[in-house]
Amino acid sequence: MNRTAACCALALLMLVQTHPSEAQTVDYQAMTDAQTAAGGAWHYKSVPCAMGVVTEVGPRLRSVGQTVFTPTDFDMSGVSVGIRFAEPWHFLASLSATREYVVHYQGAVGNDIMRSERSGDNVQVCLVSFPAPRVDPATHRVLCDPDKDARGFTFRVYDFRQHAGYIGPNSEHSCGGA
Numbered sequence: 001m002n003r004t005a006a007c008c009a010l011a012l013l014m015l016v017q018t019h020p021s022e023a024q025t026v027d028y029q030a031m032t033d034a035q036t037a038a039g040g041a042w043h044y045k046s047v048p049c050a051m052g053v054v055t056e057v058g059p060r061l062r063s064v065g066q067t068v069f070t071p072t073d074f075d076m077s078g079v080s081v082g083i084r085f086a087e088p089w090h091f092l093a094s095l096s097a098t099r100e101y102v103v104h105y106q107g108a109v110g111n112d113i114m115r116s117e118r119s120g121d122n123v124q125v126c127l128v129s130f131p132a133p134r135v136d137p138a139t140h141r142v143l144c145d146p147d148k149d150a151r152g153f154t155f156r157v158y159d160f161r162q163h164a165g166y167i168g169p170n171s172e173h174s175c176g177g178a
Helices: 003-018 020-025 028-037 071-077 111-115
Strands: 049-059 079-092 095-104 122-129 142-144 154-159 164-169
Touching: 028 154, 028 164, 049 071, 079 111, 079 122, 095 111, 095 154, 095 164, 111 164
Parallel strands: none
Antiparallel strands: 049 079, 049 122, 079 095, 122 154, 154 164
16 A cells, blocks of 8 residues: 555544544545545556547537637536547557547546646556446346447546646546436
8 A cells, every 4th residue: 555545544544533423524436536546657567558648628618619718617617638649549458549538527636637737748548447338127228338339438647747647537428328
């Protein structure tokens, strides 16, 4: 366990022991995301990662042709970061990409790092989760086929200039969604 994870685990244990009623308000997802985003570039052989370059940063929602963004645009809609890979990245056996996006809604942990990305920043992108296939048990209709619908994949992005990382999905909707 690294120092950041140990620190967070100790802080949570102390919170539960000293303030049992407050333990119910801990945002475990935010804490897990913070722990996963910390620690520099990854060198784990079991996690698919690729080097990329940031190509664009903007609000999650924007007008067609909009190129100038205000802080309010980001505050009201969240952030979207586009990343290009030098060559196709085969992050799963049947899936590859030459570009990927990471999107956050407003107020999400890591938005400040995403908003500080610059076109040309070198980043490491790692796949941390992907949607499982889903079938409606009553109709046997496929609800999510991740081989055909690439939405809902979650990536960890580490920016070498900022020495910081964030986690987010590649789409506002997951596989089989709207």
